[in-house]
Amino acid sequence: MTKRSVSRRLVTSLASPKFSLNILCLVVTVFVLLQIWLLCLKGVDDHDGSWNYYALAWPQSLPVNASLQKGLTFVSYNHYDYGNMWHGLSAMVPFIAWSLRNQCEKPQRWVLYHWGELRFGMGNWLSEIITATYGQNIEFLRFVDENKPVCFEKAVVMRHNEGGMSRERRMEVFDLIRCKARNYCNLSLSKTSKLRIVELMSMTDVLVSPHGAQLTNLVLMDRNSSVMEFYPKGWLKLAGVGQFVYQWGANWSGMRHEGSWRDPVGEICQFPDTDRRCMSVYKNGRIGYNETYFGDWATSVLGKFKVRKMEDVVERNNGYGSVNGCMC
Numbered sequence: 001m002t003k004r005s006v007s008r009r010l011v012t013s014l015a016s017p018k019f020s021l022n023i024l025c026l027v028v029t030v031f032v033l034l035q036i037w038l039l040c041l042k043g044v045d046d047h048d049g050s051w052n053y054y055a056l057a058w059p060q061s062l063p064v065n066a067s068l069q070k071g072l073t074f075v076s077y078n079h080y081d082y083g084n085m086w087h088g089l090s091a092m093v094p095f096i097a098w099s100l101r102n103q104c105e106k107p108q109r110w111v112l113y114h115w116g117e118l119r120f121g122m123g124n125w126l127s128e129i130i131t132a133t134y135g136q137n138i139e140f141l142r143f144v145d146e147n148k149p150v151c152f153e154k155a156v157v158m159r160h161n162e163g164g165m166s167r168e169r170r171m172e173v174f175d176l177i178r179c180k181a182r183n184y185c186n187l188s189l190s191k192t193s194k195l196r197i198v199e200l201m202s203m204t205d206v207l208v209s210p211h212g213a214q215l216t217n218l219v220l221m222d223r224n225s226s227v228m229e230f231y232p233k234g235w236l237k238l239a240g241v242g243q244f245v246y247q248w249g250a251n252w253s254g255m256r257h258e259g260s261w262r263d264p265v266g267e268i269c270q271f272p273d274t275d276r277r278c279m280s281v282y283k284n285g286r287i288g289y290n291e292t293y294f295g296d297w298a299t300s301v302l303g304k305f306k307v308r309k310m311e312d313v314v315e316r317n318n319g320y321g322s323v324n325g326c327m328c
């Protein structure tokens with residue numbers, strides 16, 4: 001059997017709807033294909049992932065109608081929503097970690113899948129962060145014709161988020177993101193509100209905020225900065241583990257999550273407050289605070305901060321520069 005016919009058979013056998021992207025992906029978590037096999041993708045579906053396929057091919061015998069994309073391509077395949085600041089960022093962290101280990105190699109293009117469905121963009125905040133990190137605009141590969149597979153000279157595929165990474169590696173990534181975002185912000189002439197956020201975060205020692213996507217900005221604060229988080233009534237019992245993401249996020253990027261205030265007072269729900277139906281009542285609820293409690297809490301957080309500041313002469317904007325070829 002010639003190489004060409006093997007690869008064609010492989011492509012044909014995988015190119016049936018039953019073989020969705022999922023299957024091989026389950027086996028291969030991260031693979032970098034250099035010369036030996038090329039990754040090929042086929043399908044243009046952004047609603048039903050089972051119509052998108054992939055296969056491996058030899059460089060000498062690409063599938064019929066296939067085009068070859070030169071250079072490095074990042075392929076993100078997972079169930080995280082690239083429009084959501086926190087989820088999107090956690091899906092990007094492993095790619096940045098890969099670049100850090102590979103002389104800061106930049107992708108020439110991105111292919112994003114969400115549950116196997118193609119996505120052609122990220123939220124604004126996230127694309128700004130990625131643009132700053134790599135110092136170039138993001139190109140999303142457009143698949144236009146379902147009969148024309150696209151093969152990649154070199155592809156890095158990730159199907160996990162930062163959850164699988166060690167704390168040290170995550171910290172390295174956040175050090176780089178923080179530093180790149182600050183430089184990007186400083187160099188840019190027109191200060192949009194997004195850039196002001198980067199500047200503001202770089203000057204913030206203690207961030208006091210209600211739980212919500214805006215807290216993702218905490219990764220832009222200096223290491224060892226503090227976060228105090230506020231929740232409306234009902235969240236502890238009803239909001240699931242997602243409510244803890246900023247505690248993990250703070251820890252993973254080297255901040256200190258200094259605890260949470262959970263408002264015991266709020267909208268009245270007609271069901272017991274452990275009943276899921278109450279979430280729609282509590283969600284987006286206003287948060288009040290107890291002055292005595294907040295006073296003691298803030299005093300303690302600020303006190304600890306002051307001690308730390310006096311102990312270590314914190315070197316700002318200096319976290320990073322250890323990994324080869326990737327200075328910020």
Ligand SMILES: *[C@@H]1O[C@H](CO)[C@@H](O)[C@H](O)[C@H]1NC(C)=O
Nearest residue numbers: 063064065145146147148149
């Ligand atoms: C190759 O492309 C042509 C034109 O789009 C199409 O008619 C044909 O079916 C394709 N062949 C395969 C094997 O997909």
Ligand SMILES: *[C@@H]1O[C@H](CO)[C@@H](O)[C@H](O)[C@H]1NC(C)=O
Nearest residue numbers: 182183185186187199202317
């Ligand atoms: C921005 O640039 C100025 C002048 O080059 C420098 O003094 C300042 O520290 C920079 N700020 C940040 C946040 O990097």
Ligand SMILES: *[C@@H]1O[C@H](CO)[C@@H](O)[C@H](O)[C@H]1NC(C)=O
Nearest residue numbers: 224250251252254255256257
């Ligand atoms: C993060 O969590 C680990 C384990 O719970 C803990 O040992 C560490 O001190 C935390 N780091 C920060 C900066 O809070």
Ligand SMILES: *[C@@H]1O[C@H](CO)[C@@H](O)[C@H](O)[C@H]1NC(C)=O
Nearest residue numbers: 264289290291292293294296
């Ligand atoms: C406010 O907090 C203080 C200290 O935690 C507590 O003793 C007091 O009962 C609280 N007041 C209200 C109205 O919940």
Ligand SMILES: *[C@@H]1O[C@H](CO)[C@@H](O)[C@H](O)[C@H]1NC(C)=O
Nearest residue numbers: 223224308311312314315319
């Ligand atoms: C953060 O705090 C720890 C413990 O106080 C200290 O060892 C470390 O050097 C600090 N890191 C930075 C970047 O200030």
